[in-house]
Amino acid sequence: MPIDVQKLVQVLLEAARAAGEAAADERTFATVSFKPAATGANPHALMSRRILTSGDFAAQEAVLARFLAAGLRECKVHAEEESPSLAEFRPRNGAPVLFVDPIDGTLSYAVGTMAWEDTAIGVGFAADAVARIKSRIDPKLYGVVLGAQVPGVKLPGAGLVSVCALPALGIVYHSVGGRAFRNGRPLRVAGGDRPSRVVLAPRLLDLDGNRASHFDAARLPYRVAASHPSTLWRLFEGDTTAYAGLANAFDGQLASEIAAAAGLVVSDRRGRDFFPADLTRRADSLILATSPEERNRVAAVLRLYR
Numbered sequence: 001m002p003i004d005v006q007k008l009v010q011v012l013l014e015a016a017r018a019a020g021e022a023a024a025d026e027r028t029f030a031t032v033s034f035k036p037a038a039t040g041a042n043p044h045a046l047m048s049r050r051i052l053t054s055g056d057f058a059a060q061e062a063v064l065a066r067f068l069a070a071g072l073r074e075c076k077v078h079a080e081e082e083s084p085s086l087a088e089f090r091p092r093n094g095a096p097v098l099f100v101d102p103i104d105g106t107l108s109y110a111v112g113t114m115a116w117e118d119t120a121i122g123v124g125f126a127a128d129a130v131a132r133i134k135s136r137i138d139p140k141l142y143g144v145v146l147g148a149q150v151p152g153v154k155l156p157g158a159g160l161v162s163v164c165a166l167p168a169l170g171i172v173y174h175s176v177g178g179r180a181f182r183n184g185r186p187l188r189v190a191g192g193d194r195p196s197r198v199v200l201a202p203r204l205l206d207l208d209g210n211r212a213s214h215f216d217a218a219r220l221p222y223r224v225a226a227s228h229p230s231t232l233w234r235l236f237e238g239d240t241t242a243y244a245g246l247a248n249a250f251d252g253q254l255a256s257e258i259a260a261a262a263g264l265v266v267s268d269r270r271g272r273d274f275f276p277a278d279l280t281r282r283a284d285s286l287i288l289a290t291s292p293e294e295r296n297r298v299a300a301v302l303r304l305y306r
Contacts (some may be wrong), residue, residue, distance in 0.1 A: 001095060005161065007070070008148045009176050013164045015066040019102050019144045022062035026055040027112050032181070033118040042209035043129040044075060044136070044224060047120060048107045055084050059102035063146065067098060073243025075148075078250065078280060080240035082172055099147040099279055101251040104164075107226025112262035129209060136224050140168040145251040160276060163185040164229035166299070173232055173258050180261035187236070189262045194241050194290065198222040199212055199231045201245035201252075204305065218301045228255035234275030235264060235288060242289040244269075244300045246305060250279040251288055265289040269302040 034050040035284050041049065064085035067075065076091035079100040089205065102107050110116040111134060118131050150159035165172040171181055180187040198215065200222045205212050215222050225231050228251050236239040245252055246269075253276040260266040266274045269285035276283075285302055289295035 003150050004157075005176060007102045007141075007148065007172065008096060008150075008161050011066060011070040011072065011163055012146045012148060013172065013174060014070075015063040016144045016146055016163050016165040016172060018061040018062040019146075020165060022058040023103055023109065023142070023144075024167060026053075026116060027109065030110075030115070032062060032110055032111045032113055032115045033205070034123045036117070041203060042205045042207050043125060044133050044205055044209045045076075047125060047133060048105075048202050051106050051110055051116070052081070053103070053113060054111055055113075055216070056081050056106060060100060060145065061085055062169045063100050063102055065153050072098065094151055095166060095173075097149045097279075099149070099250045099254065101145040103140040103142055104145045104229060104251050108137050108139055108226040108230075110118040111137050111139040111282055112292045125255060128211050132209070135233075138226060139231075141166065141226035141230035141233075141262055142168070143227035145228055145254055147250065147254040147279065154286050157256055160254075160257055162257040164231060164232055164255050164258055166229045167228075169233070171229075173229065173236075173253075173262075175258040175261035178261055180241040180258050180263075182236070187262050189236050189264060189290075195293060196220055196242070196297065197240045197286060199225045199240050201243075201248075203246060204244060206301075214304045218297070220297065228252050231255065231288070234257060235259065235290065237260065241286060241291075241294045245286045246284070246302070248283045248286040253283055256286055258290060259288045265292055265295045267295055267299070269299045271296065271299050282290050 010261045031054040037050045074092045077098045096290045146163040148161040163174045182240045202290045231243045
């Protein structure tokens with residue numbers, strides 16, 4: 001049976017809206033917990049990696065319900081959380097592969113709940129670190145990231161649908177067939193002449209979480225990423241000039257497809273153009289930039305990280 005890519009687009013957009021509604025309904029009184037994780041990261045990255053809320057499960061179940069209702073039961077699903085409806089899918093060869101990050105930037109989402117600070121301190125995060133992290137976070141900038149990859153399509157991006165939504169801002173970005181859209185309207189972004197400011201993945205902060213010394217030494221101002229959809233918003237709306245990340249999972253790679261389709265420079269830290277290929281594997285590094293010159297400045301610093 002031929003795969004209707006436009007149907008996939010509509011299903012993903014509807015699922016993103018459902019996820020946003022479910023997350024908003026759950027938010028104030030959402031439960032907060034922390035997954036086990038190895039130490040060795042700074043507090044901001046560690047908290048971002050470990051935090052989990054009942055909103056994540058509610059949003060993911062809302063997404064999966066839309067997939068099932070749309071007849072996508074035969075698709076393989078890669079999802080952030082282990083939620084009950086995953087057992088309803090019966091993947092077959094040749095069906096699209098679906099990707100679900102129901103709340104991208106769970107830490108930003110959790111700041112809007114009643115429980116996160118006490119829970120974080122209760123599991124061992126220092127109170128001053130919790131306060132510092134809270135001061136950096138805009139609770140409106142959590143997102144939803146969804147994607148679909150159609151097997152057998154060889155051209156970069158041709159078989160990939162990406163959706164990045166910011167429910168609290170009422171913004172949905174998506175791309176398909178090399179074209180990007182904002183709330184359904186075509187989106188093309190000019191680089192412009194802006195002062196450098198980089199969005200950093202939390203893991204690029206120093207071990208104490210206070211600063212990113214490599215970027216300080218290069219005199220590149222920065223802010224810490226809240227979510228991949230919010231990074232797109234900052235780049236598209238003119239607040240920042242680049243994003244830098246390491247070991248990017250499917251959420252970052254799907255965001256990069258929208259960035260490329262909108263006209264931004266997308267590469268790894270070696271300066272090689274980046275195209276999402278196998279979304280089930282992490283990308284070594286990822287840079288989104290408003291110009292080749294800005295990409296080069298950021299890549300030179302990102303290569304200093306191991």
